[in-house]
Amino acid sequence: MISRPTPYKAIVIGGSAGSFPVITKVLSSLKTPYRIPLILCLHRLKHVRSGFVEALSIKSNIKVVEPFDKQTIKPGFAYLAPANYHLSIELGNHFSLSTEEMVSYSRPSIDITFESCGFAYKQKLLGVILSGANKDGAHGIRKVKAYGGTTLVQDPMESKVATMPTAAIESHKPNHIYSSQKIIDFLNLINR
Amino acid sequence: MEGSLSTNELTIGVSEVRRISRAVQESYGFDFSNYALSSFRRRLERFMRLQKITSVSVLIERMIKDPVFFNFFLKEITVNVTEMFRDSSFWREMRDKLLPELNKRYRIKIWHAGCSSGEEVYTMLIMLSEAGMLDKVRITATDINSDVLKVAQSGLIDAKKMELNQKNYSSFLGNSSLTHYFKREDNTMRIDPRLLRPVTFQEHDLAREGSIGGFDLVLCRNVMIYFNKDLQNRVLSTFSSSLARGSYLAIGTMESLDGTLVKAQFAKGNFRENIYRKTSQ
Numbered sequence: 001m002i003s004r005p006t007p008y009k010a011i012v013i014g015g016s017a018g019s020f021p022v023i024t025k026v027l028s029s030l031k032t033p034y035r036i037p038l039i040l041c042l043h044r045l046k047h048v049r050s051g052f053v054e055a056l057s058i059k060s061n062i063k064v065v066e067p068f069d070k071q072t073i074k075p076g077f078a079y080l081a082p083a084n085y086h087l088s089i090e091l092g093n094h095f096s097l098s099t100e101e102m103v104s105y106s107r108p109s110i111d112i113t114f115e116s117c118g119f120a121y122k123q124k125l126l127g128v129i130l131s132g133a134n135k136d137g138a139h140g141i142r143k144v145k146a147y148g149g150t151t152l153v154q155d156p157m158e159s160k161v162a163t164m165p166t167a168a169i170e171s172h173k174p175n176h177i178y179s180s181q182k183i184i185d186f187l188n189l190i191n192r
Numbered sequence: 193m194e195g196s197l198s199t200n201e202l203t204i205g206v207s208e209v210r211r212i213s214r215a216v217q218e219s220y221g222f223d224f225s226n227y228a229l230s231s232f233r234r235r236l237e238r239f240m241r242l243q244k245i246t247s248v249s250v251l252i253e254r255m256i257k258d259p260v261f262f263n264f265f266l267k268e269i270t271v272n273v274t275e276m277f278r279d280s281s282f283w284r285e286m287r288d289k290l291l292p293e294l295n296k297r298y299r300i301k302i303w304h305a306g307c308s309s310g311e312e313v314y315t316m317l318i319m320l321s322e323a324g325m326l327d328k329v330r331i332t333a334t335d336i337n338s339d340v341l342k343v344a345q346s347g348l349i350d351a352k353k354m355e356l357n358q359k360n361y362s363s364f365l366g367n368s369s370l371t372h373y374f375k376r377e378d379n380t381m382r383i384d385p386r387l388l389r390p391v392t393f394q395e396h397d398l399a400r401e402g403s404i405g406g407f408d409l410v411l412c413r414n415v416m417i418y419f420n421k422d423l424q425n426r427v428l429s430t431f432s433s434s435l436a437r438g439s440y441l442a443i444g445t446m447e448s449l450d451g452t453l454v455k456a457q458f459a460k461g462n463f464r465e466n467i468y469r470k471t472s473q
């Protein structure tokens with residue numbers, strides 16, 4: 001059941017293997033003006049610096065950018081964690097990057113981005129875990145919920161690779177488990 | 193609120209982070225109060241988790257009482273991850289566009305601020321050597337962390353790290369092979385000591401100390417990302433005062449001078465990478 005939507009300040013989305021088609025579908029289905037900034041943490045090939053933003057941009061209704069360190073977060077953008085950096089949020093509504101050790105063999109790490117979003121936005125955050133081949137994100141999304149945020153996991157039955165959403169569901173009790181179409185509907189619904 | 197959940201779940205809040213940096217400053221002088229909250233908080237949580245310390249008060253007490261423990265804390269709290277030829281396109285641009293400019297000068301002074309275990313300095317040395325410019329440079333490499341400086345000075349790199357360095361060097365398109373510059377010693381690789389001749393390594397804290405002289409090029413990459421905007425501005429003005437008009441500042445690939453107080457003093461010109469030329473006096 002979808003109750004009265006809260007005013008979200010940000011939506012953070014994590015995914016790896018199999019999440020690319022879902023993300024592109026989401027980005028091409030958002031009704032504009034979309035007022036909530038999207039923060040994307042997606043695993044990808046290491047040391048490949050370019051190409052991903054372009055690929056995500058092709059059909060996107062909102063602008064996709066890789067934020068530089070301390071860049072201000074604004075509505076109408078999807079911010080993609082850059083390759084080989086962890087992406088965090090500062091309390092002053094801007095990003096911070098870091099080259100700390102990999103977490104679950106990943107940099108960017110979904111756990112790091114989710115935890116930091118949870119800490120900064122508390123109940124004004126929606127955290128979404130999509131298809132993926134490892135367990136990164138399971139700890140982060142639990143933190144998002146613990147900080148008071150809303151959590152949504154792609155239905156493992158519908159996910160191309162179920163490991164990540166399954167781990168997310170095992171780590172905590174998500175508010176919603178949705179198919180990709182329902183995820184899109186929900187994202188459009190909360191954009192009041 | 194005091195963080196005292198199970199260690200795995202340990203979360204410390206903003207006021208506790210402040211308490212820790214205040215205690216560190218009062219007892220030892222180091223100033224972490226303007227580090228970026230997100231990563232500094234995470235480093236603190238990580239340290240407490242690894243040390244199995246479940247409350248901030250206990251951490252502070254131990255640090256105040258035990259200078260050896262504090263020293264260990266200092267080493268663990270900084271992020272020292274680095275690679276040779278990190279962002280190969282940056283180094284290609286350095287080689288192809290910046291070196292010809294610098295080579296017009298009689299002597300070239302370079303400052304690596306936050307050099308960690310030395311990979312960035314070695315990268316510079318190899319590039320300069322391949323350009324035949326090694327004889328005219330003087331390099332000062334600094335870091336807050338004396339342990340990583342010792343490693344940098346030793347010229348040793350863990351052999352396990354060489355695969356990534358090799359890969360980066362290949363996409364840099366250097367004119368030799370990286371192994372050409374190193375000699376294997378058990379599980380480590382030692383850089384040719386002749387390469388290290390132009391370098392002086394020294395401790396320097398960007399949060400507390402100012403300029404260390406005039407330079408033709410300052411590199412500070414992936415260091416200011418750990419600072420908040422205020423400290424970034426202060427450090428950038430230190431760099432600016434170390435650079436004469438026409439000299440250069442290179443920052444990390446995902447950093448920017450946009451929105452900083454020194455922006456008007458620098459221009460990117462036709463550099464595509466994050467290399468800036470000082471345009472004001």
Ligand SMILES: C[S@@+](CC[C@H](N)C(=O)[O-])C[C@H]1O[C@@H](n2cnc3c(N)ncnc32)[C@H](O)[C@@H]1O
Nearest residue numbers: 270274306308335336337397398399413414415
């Ligand atoms: C991630 S490493 C960057 C190494 C290298 N420049 C690179 O880009 O690969 C960051 C370094 O900054 C140093 N650092 C942190 N705070 C500092 C400060 N206040 N003054 C000087 N160095 C500092 C750390 O000790 C660490 O070695």
